[in-house]
Amino acid sequence: MIAETTRQLRAHREVIEAIERDLAAPVAAVAELLIEAFRAGKKLLVMGNGGSAADAQHFVAEMVGRFKLERRGLPAVALTTDSSILTALGNDYGFDLIFRRQVEALAAPGDVVVGISTSGSSKNVAAALLLARELGCRTVGLLGRDGGTIRELADFALTVPSNDTPRIQEGHITIIHILCDLVEKGLFA
Numbered sequence: 770m771i772a773e774t775t776r777q778l779r780a781h782r783e784v785i786e787a788i789e790r791d792l793a794a795p796v797a798a799v800a801e802l803l804i805e806a807f808r809a810g811k812k813l814l815v816m817g818n819g820g821s822a823a824d825a826q827h828f829v830a831e832m833v834g835r836f837k838l839e840r841r842g843l844p845a846v847a848l849t850t851d852s853s854i855l856t857a858l859g860n861d862y863g864f865d866l867i868f869r870r871q872v873e874a875l876a877a878p879g880d881v882v883v884g885i886s887t888s889g890s891s892k893n894v895a896a897a898l899l900l901a902r903e904l905g906c907r908t909v910g911l912l913g914r915d916g917g918t919i920r921e922l923a924d925f926a927l928t929v930p931s932n933d934t935p936r937i938q939e940g941h942i943t944i945i946h947i948l949c950d951l952v953e954k955g956l957f958a
């Protein structure tokens with residue numbers, strides 16, 4: 770088991786190194802996008818399924834609360850948290866529309882809408898990002914594998930170069946923490 774643990778830690782490190790190599794500039798660009806949006810009084814909406822739902826909530830909690838600096842709360846909403854909304858939309862319209870309808874209800878032009886999907890192909894995330902685009906929002910995909918269908922729907926696609934879901938998720942939370950840091954410093958330091 771030690772050998773397997775070591776193998777997984779090495780795989781994690783290689784993914785983080787690949788992010789450093791391939792995604793430093795696009796991550797910085799997304800941080801700029803968020804800084805400009807918050808400065809303009811726009812908000813952030815974030816969604817994903819399973820572990821990515823947890824990542825969406827983690828990201829939003831750091832924005833509404835704080836990351837490292839004492840500062841005002843930033844307007845951000847996770848579309849994964851209200852079980853009444855999620856069960857009503859899933860039951861009445863289908864699981865593929867649980868995020869789209871929330872985008873319809875909450876998104877305004879200039880808002881930033883982030884979809885997190887390791888496959889890049891979760892239909893409920895893709896449907897919501899498509900509508901977000903039509904509504905004049907800026908769209909961001911935190912993706913994996915080949916970026917899937919969502920890659921084409923995202924103004925900014927941050928595709929973690931791996932085919933292994935847990936390693937991709939570890940890349941996503943690393944990127945999210947860097948975004949929190951850059952946004953907080955950009956707005957308040």
Ligand SMILES: O=C(CO)[C@@H](O)[C@H](O)[C@H](O)[C@H](O)COP(=O)(O)O
Pocket residue numbers: 818819820821885886887888889890891934935938
């Ligand atoms: O956390 C994990 C696997 O590590 C799972 O909960 C995983 O997030 C779920 O299977 C998701 O439904 C996968 O969706 P996606 O990342 O392909 O959009």
Ligand SMILES: [Zn+2]
Pocket residue numbers: 820935938
């Ligand atoms: Zn997971």
